[in-house]
Amino acid sequence: MIRVKICGITRREDALAAAHAGADAIGLVFAERSSRYIDHELARSICRVLPPFVTRVGLFMDASAETVRSTLEGVPLDWLQFHGRESQDFCRQFGRPWMKALAMGGDLPDDPADYDQADALLLDAHAPGQAGGSGETFDWSRAPRVARPWVLAGGLNPDNVGAACRQLSPDAVDVSSGVEVRPGVKSDKLIRDFMKAVKHG
Template sequence: MNVKVKICGITRLEDAQVAIENGVDALGFIFYKKSKRYIEPNKVKEIIKNIPPFISKVGVFVNEDINDIKRIGKELKLDILQLHGEESVEYLKELEKGFTVVKAFRIKDIRELEKIKDYKIKWFLLDTYSSKEYGGTGEKFNWEIVKEAKKYGKVILAGGLNSENIKLAIDELKPYGVDISSGVEIDKGIKDRKKIIDIMRIIKDD
């Protein structure tokens, strides 16, 4: 399994444990209060206490005050900060002084790739654009855009990934990583054990 796998929108310890038992590389915790997958930092702290070493802990933020991000990142010892809003190049560079940062870009069409050039980053996440939500829509975007995006860096693919399309996504696009959320849920923020097991088996067998 060469592709890196992150399960995002974790809100329960039992979901984190199932994901880890089945081979994920990273867990994502959403600190955007308007998200239905929002989790309070104190609850994340309790989950992290029970996570074994070598599992990356990712904090997902949307247009958050930069000082609040730094504080949460340090308190929880987050390994990666994932920025899912309209954060500027300067904002990202400031956070990179103390953290590994992944910038997410919500894709409407191929013109969105022009934004990536400005950030000059080694890796980035591509997700489906929605006017209603910052990620976690369960919808795919045009994957042909991913092929073009790879010339700017390593692509982490998100948006509508599930057990029915994950093999095609990995085989066809060969992304650096995949970010899965709604595709393994019963409800927003509540993961389905069987769906996690099924999608991880497909990925590992790929």
């Protein structure tokens, strides 16, 4: 079974739509440069409406350790996701399972070996040093062999995720813009269509 995270949640109704459609996790963005950034108060209110067993993932990009800890004190996150130039030692210090996004865009993709203690790796389409959420895919033939659980991201939508799952067999997929009507606002229908495409391949 391929797991699904709906990322960039900014509204409680979208979190509920994701959960009711069968998503395994939602992503909350704490990177201020993102159009999907939310503050702690809104993040807490989103977490409160989620049913049991939906995983809450917090996304950071080159945040300070103090910022991450402050977020953990205010928001009940289950996983941490790092999208910047964070070192492995930085990522592992917070007492939560964590995943590192590897930038597959550009001429020199990130090396999975640099994060051999991550609980999971996320292959995304952005270039090194850039943020994700662009809605662009990367050349899936460039996906490295990863010896630990991994997540496919970058430009996924209801029309292409089935092919991506068949071709790459990831442990999970992560979608944001591919189920949106505009940045940060999800579509119930697109979420449901995405979930069906993952399930039926």
